C-alpha cells in the first residue's frame with residue numbers, strides 16, 4: 351500500500367519508518383523547501399531509535415506540501431501527524447487528491463480536531479474515509495529526521511484506531527487497518543467510535559491536568575509528583591473540573607479514579623518533560639486550545655464550571671506570546 355505522511359516530526363518519522371520497515375511505499379509530505387533540502391542532504395533517510403537500537407531507514411519519496419498539484423494521482427492513505435492546530439492548514443492543499451476512495455488517519459492529541467477538519471474542509475461534501483487514532487507511542491524528536499521511540503511497542507494497545515462516527519466495523523478503511531495491524535511494533539487495536547471517544551477523553555483529562563501545570567512551573571512530571579502539595583492540588587482541581595465537563599464521554603468513571611490515573615501517568619513518566627513544555631521551550635505554539643480549550647468549549651455549551659481550565663488556556667497563551675511581546679516592546 352502507498353502511504354503519504356503529512357508532518358514529519360516525532361510521530362510522522364516514527365510511523366513512516368515502521369511502514370518502510372514493513373515494505374510499504376512511503377511518501378513524506380514536507381512543510382518547506384528547506385525541509386526537502388535537509389532531507390536530501392541526509393540521502394532521504396530517517397534515524398529512528400527503536401527498542402534501544404539505532405536504525406537508519408531509507409527508501410522514502412518526498413515532496414513539499416505547497417508544491418503538490420491538484421492534478422496528480424489520488425492519495426490512497428494519508429497519515430496526518432502534524433500538531434492539532436496545523437491540521438486544517440496542512441490538509442487543505444491536498445483536498446483535490448483525496449476522494450471518497452482515500453483514507454485519512456488523524457493522530458493528534460486533544461479533542462475536536464476531526465470535527466473542525468470535517469466542518470472546514472469537507473462540510474456537506476463527499477469525503478475520504480476518516481480514521482482517528484489514540485497514539486500511546488512516546489516519541490521524541492532529537493533533530494530534523496532523527497527520532498527516538500521511548501515507549502509503545504510492548505503496550506498491547508500502542509495505537510487504538512476507529513473510523514469517525516462508525517458504529518460497526520470500518521469497511522472502507524479495512525485495507526489500511528489491515529496493513530497497519532500487520533506491523534507488530536505498532537500494536538494496533540481497532541475499536542468502535544464510542545470506545546475511542548472514551549479513550550480520547552481519558553487521555554484529554556490527563557493532558558489537561560498535567561501539561562499546563564508542568565509548563566507554567568517549568569517542571570518534569572516527576573518533579574511535580576514529588577514536589578509541593580500545592581502543585582498536586584492544582585492538578586486535582588483541573589482533573590475534577592475536566593471530569594465534570596466530559597462526564598458524558600466517561601461512563602463508569604469517577605473523578606477520583608481519573609485522578610489516580612493522572613498520578614499513575616506522572617509516576618510512569620517521571621523523567622519526561624511534557625509536550626506542552628517542550629513546545630514552549632522550542633518557541634512553538636502549543637496544543638492548549640485542543641486540550642484545556644476543548645474542555646472550556648464543552649463546559650460553556652453545557653453550562654458547567656470551567657474556570658480552572660480557562661485560567662490554564664490564558665496562562666499558556668500568555669507564555670506563548672511572552673517572548674514576542676517583550677521583543678516587540680523593545
Ligand SMILES: NC(=O)C1=CN([C@@H]2O[C@H](COP(=O)(O)OP(=O)(O)OC[C@H]3O[C@@H](n4cnc5c(N)ncnc54)[C@H](OP(=O)(O)O)[C@@H]3O)[C@@H](O)[C@H]2O)C=CC1
Nearest residue numbers: 357358359360361381432433434436440458459485488489
Ligand atoms: N510525540 C509523541 O510522543 C506523541 C505525540 N502525539 C500527538 O501527535 C501529534 C504530532 O506530534 P509530534 O510529532 O510530537 O509533533 P512535532 O512538532 O514533532 O511534528 C509536527 C510536524 O508537523 C509539521 N507541520 C506543521 N505544520 C505543517 C504544515 N502546514 N504542513 C506540513 N507539515 C507541517 C512540522 O514541521 P516542522 O518540522 O517545520 O516543525 C513537524 O514536522 C500532536 O498532536 C501530538 O500531541 C500523540 C502521542 C504521542
Ligand SMILES: CC(C)(CO)C(=O)C(=O)O
Nearest residue numbers: 556560615619624625626
Ligand atoms: C506524558 C503525558 C501524558 C503528560 O506529560 C503526555 O501525553 C505529554 O507529554 O503530552
